[in-house]
Amino acid sequence: MQRVRRCDAGATLNTSHRFAQALALDAADPLAGFAAEFHHPFDVNGRKLLYLCGHSLGLQPKSAAEYIEQELADWRRLGVLGHHVAARPWIEYHERAAAPLADLVNSHPSEVVAMNSLTVNLHLMMVSFFRPSGVRNRLLIERAAFPSDRYAVVSQLRFHGLDPDEHLIEIAPREGERTLRTEDVIAQIETQGSRLALALLPGVQYLTGQSLQLEPLIAAARAVGASVGVDLAHSIGNTPLRLHDWNADFAVWCSYKYLNAGPGAVGGCFVHERHAANSALPRFCGWWGHDKSARFLFEPDFKPISGAEGWQLSNPPILSTAPLLASLGIFQRAGMPALQRKSASLTGLLRSLIEEQMAKDIDIITPGAPAAFGAQLSLRIARPVAEAQRCQQRLAAAGVIGDWREPDILRLAPNPLYNSFSDVVAAAAALLQALRG
Numbered sequence: 001m002q003r004v005r006r007c008d009a010g011a012t013l014n015t016s017h018r019f020a021q022a023l024a025l026d027a028a029d030p031l032a033g034f035a036a037e038f039h040h041p042f043d044v045n046g047r048k049l050l051y052l053c054g055h056s057l058g059l060q061p062k063s064a065a066e067y068i069e070q071e072l073a074d075w076r077r078l079g080v081l082g083h084h085v086a087a088r089p090w091i092e093y094h095e096r097a098a099a100p101l102a103d104l105v106n107s108h109p110s111e112v113v114a115m116n117s118l119t120v121n122l123h124l125m126m127v128s129f130f131r132p133s134g135v136r137n138r139l140l141i142e143r144a145a146f147p148s149d150r151y152a153v154v155s156q157l158r159f160h161g162l163d164p165d166e167h168l169i170e171i172a173p174r175e176g177e178r179t180l181r182t183e184d185v186i187a188q189i190e191t192q193g194s195r196l197a198l199a200l201l202p203g204v205q206y207l208t209g210q211s212l213q214l215e216p217l218i219a220a221a222r223a224v225g226a227s228v229g230v231d232l233a234h235s236i237g238n239t240p241l242r243l244h245d246w247n248a249d250f251a252v253w254c255s256y257k258y259l260n261a262g263p264g265a266v267g268g269c270f271v272h273e274r275h276a277a278n279s280a281l282p283r284f285c286g287w288w289g290h291d292k293s294a295r296f297l298f299e300p301d302f303k304p305i306s307g308a309e310g311w312q313l314s315n316p317p318i319l320s321t322a323p324l325l326a327s328l329g330i331f332q333r334a335g336m337p338a339l340q341r342k343s344a345s346l347t348g349l350l351r352s353l354i355e356e357q358m359a360k361d362i363d364i365i366t367p368g369a370p371a372a373f374g375a376q377l378s379l380r381i382a383r384p385v386a387e388a389q390r391c392q393q394r395l396a397a398a399g400v401i402g403d404w405r406e407p408d409i410l411r412l413a414p415n416p417l418y419n420s421f422s423d424v425v426a427a428a429a430a431l432l433q434a435l436r437g
């Protein structure tokens, strides 16, 4: 019962049958043991917090410290020799992430690489895949794209001497709606037709939690001859992805959200295998992308490694890649299909509790159709913004950690690796209490 009691509000509300059901679900949950593999935050009074904020920063795997300590020890013990004889030799350290990342996005290992951070990778990908020429000189994104993506695409347009007012095409939900319709995005792609150079799509929209139907969107963009990239910041480790089969040209992601690899963790990149050996593709180059067999011959001419690794610039930061390997080890043991099943149940439970008990006060923005959402629910509290913010503060004071995104969205994301069904019931009870004031 300890996990249930830790959230004060839960004990004060008449939700005992829900707690009983949740405890039964927890008892039958094959993934329940993974929660003990993470450090759960505590408040200043030593009370364990109920963490529903993995869409922003995932919790720390306990194994992260061992992975980092291993590298510190090898560096201490071996100095430069660690590049070749460390327990996990540093020369090929990042390669250990390739197979588990490929499992998460369903690609070949050679199509993915752990490197840099999301926005850096987005720029590197646009160097290769946003190549405006003649009338094909437009770039399509969603109007509510994460600001860093917008800054990146606007700066790329300007870099090519193009005016964003004319060449940036922004798609938005219909008047009075809050999420994108697949048919509207496809219609816009088709309208742009031969003028479209690149479509940049989100996997899961960061504000609304909507999981986009990537397969038909990617197909539509490719059908008009455009390149397609996907921002998977809120998707990787969260929703089902089949990047290779879907034929995206590229994808980029960060690893600090659902991948639990720590603040500012090393991000990643997917490049479809049809581009693997295309050395004519323009790219920005660095020595870590150069032919591995010749890297230490220090030759003047760049010959890219075939595959996503050929886009690397620098030798990988070992200490910050270590927690990524630790976390990916957990994903390998848990398996995405089981995680996704539990995630849908956890988030579905949160939705049904809100709908049952708080329908008058809370508007759920995240779509509820199967496959249209991941772990996150985006909620709008039907009160003036200042009062809605006070509700969020009361929720935080009760020990439930979600986050607030301007202008008026509360985001909560039960995580199948470290949250339980009891957590969800306790969070819903705390939310109800926070609404009551």
Ligand SMILES: Cc1ncc(COP(=O)(O)O)c(C=O)c1O
Pocket: 117, 118, 119, 120, 146, 148, 149, 206, 231, 233, 234, 254, 267
């Ligand atoms: C959807 C999305 N895109 C891009 C970014 C920027 O990521 P980074 O700071 O790692 O470049 C974020 C960060 O949260 C994000 O949520």
